[in-house]
Amino acid sequence: MSPANKMLPPGEQAAVLSASAGILCTGDEYTGPDGLRCCSYCHGHREMRVRLLGRERIVPVLCNCQVEERDKREQEMKLRDFQLKRERLREEGLEDKGYYEYCFAKDNKRNPQMKHAYTYVENWDRMKAEGKGLLIWGGTGTGKSFMAGCIANALIDQCVPVMMTNFARILNKITGTFGDERNQIISRMNHNSLLIIDDLGIERNTDFAMEQIFNVIDSRYRSRKPMIICTNLELSELKNPQDVDHERIYSRILEHSICIKCNGISFREENAKKTMEEAVKVFR
Ligand SMILES: [Zn+2]
Numbered sequence: 001m002s003p004a005n006k007m008l009p010p011g012e013q014a015a016v017l018s019a020s021a022g023i024l025c026t027g028d029e030y031t032g033p034d035g036l037r038c039c040s041y042c043h044g045h046r047e048m049r050v051r052l053l054g055r056e057r058i059v060p061v062l063c064n065c066q067v068e069e070r071d072k073r074e075q076e077m078k079l080r081d082f083q084l085k086r087e088r089l090r091e092e093g094l095e096d097k098g099y100y101e102y103c104f105a106k107d108n109k110r111n112p113q114m115k116h117a118y119t120y121v122e123n124w125d126r127m128k129a130e131g132k133g134l135l136i137w138g139g140t141g142t143g144k145s146f147m148a149g150c151i152a153n154a155l156i157d158q159c160v161p162v163m164m165t166n167f168a169r170i171l172n173k174i175t176g177t178f179g180d181e182r183n184q185i186i187s188r189m190n191h192n193s194l195l196i197i198d199d200l201g202i203e204r205n206t207d208f209a210m211e212q213i214f215n216v217i218d219s220r221y222r223s224r225k226p227m228i229i230c231t232n233l234e235l236s237e238l239k240n241p242q243d244v245d246h247e248r249i250y251s252r253i254l255e256h257s258i259c260i261k262c263n264g265i266s267f268r269e270e271n272a273k274k275t276m277e278e279a280v281k282v283f284r
Contacts, residue, residue, distance in 0.1 A: 039063035082159060089156050093192060094149075095165040102149025116260050117147045121154045128193060131256050133226040137235055138262030144230040147262065148196045151228065155194060163189055164196040167213055174212050186216055190223045200231040200253075210245050221252040229253050235261070 029046060032038040036047040036058065044063035049056055062070065094100060107114055120127060120134060127133075134151075136144045152164045173185050189195055200213075220227050231238070238254060241247040 039065060041065050086156060086159050089159065089161055090153070093156060093161060093163045094152060095163070095169055099145075099149045099152060099164050102146045103153040104150050107146075107150065111143045111147070111262070113143070113260055113262050114147060114150070116258075117150050120151055124155060124158075124160070127226055131224040131226050133194075133253075133257045134228045135235075135238070135253060135257035135259045136228065136230045136262055137233060137238070137259065140232055142262040144262045145198050147260075148198060148228050148230050152194070152196055160194065161192045162194045162196065163192040164198065165189075166198040167200060167209075167216075170197075170216060171209055171212055175208075186219050189216070190220060190225065192225075194226055194228065195220055196228040196230075198230045200229050201233040210249075214245070214249050217249050217252050221256070226256065227253070229257065235259055 028040045029037050030040055032045070036045050036049070038045055042064040044065075045061060046063050046066070047058050048061050050059055051057075090100065104118070116134070134148075136147055138144055149164060152162045155162050170185075170189075174182055177185065197216075217227075238250045241250050
């Protein structure tokens with residue numbers, strides 16, 4: 001509440017005046033016995049005498065309530081800046097609007113592997129310092145993207161720059177670009193403290209795709225920043241790749257990743273079942 005809003009009724013103003021033996025100036029101020037303006041609420045000075053170039057001058061100062069008011073405004077501005085930054089990070093970092101929905105608040109606690117997502121976020125500072133990522137593998141619809149998305153949103157909530165994308169999107173962006181432009185796309189991804197790539201292994205295995213996937217993974221690997229990869233591939237396939245092109249991609253991922261198998265209930269199947277049951281109810 002600002003001092004102006006805390007105007008005292010006339011009777012109380014008189015009491016304040018007699019207590020401080022001053023003269024009322026305007027509204028919430030009075031002139032104290034030392035001739036300086038004072039606050040009617042906290043009785044702090046709003047002016048002080050200073051010597052400037054050999055002459056005494058009176059300069060304005062903030063009383064306690066004004067300091068409080070200023071600090072409160074600064075806090076509010078900081079909070080607003082933080083919220084704006086957070087939403088900008090989410091908009092720039094989550095390349096699919098569907099990822100916005102993947103958050104711990106929506107965890108139905110039925111996938112025991114989700115504990116790793118909580119642990120990763122809790123230990124983020126260490127994970128970041130050590131460049132430790134996750135390799136989340138398992139069948140389709142077992143909650144891999146949800147797990148990764150929860151980590152993305154929880155870190156973005158703390159204003160950590162995270163990018164969550166997939167190789168199909170990366171390849172789309174890269175196709176038709178050359179040299180510096182292509183390098184810039186990859187280096188922009190690496191500005192993020194965490195890079196999450198959903199669905200490694202579903203893209204076409206063309207030479208171009210393989211080369212670009214290698215470039216993305218290798219450049220991330222050399223940046224020593226963590227990445228999280230979700231894949232439908234079996235861990236045995238990743239550990240025993242079919243050829244040297246796959247080997248050089250997978251070995252870089254495995255070197256700095258904690259491997260988590262998502263083998264829970266197939267969420268998509270379950271959701272489909274639920275939708276079906278609801279549809280049946282409607283048609284009854
Ligand atoms: Zn005051």
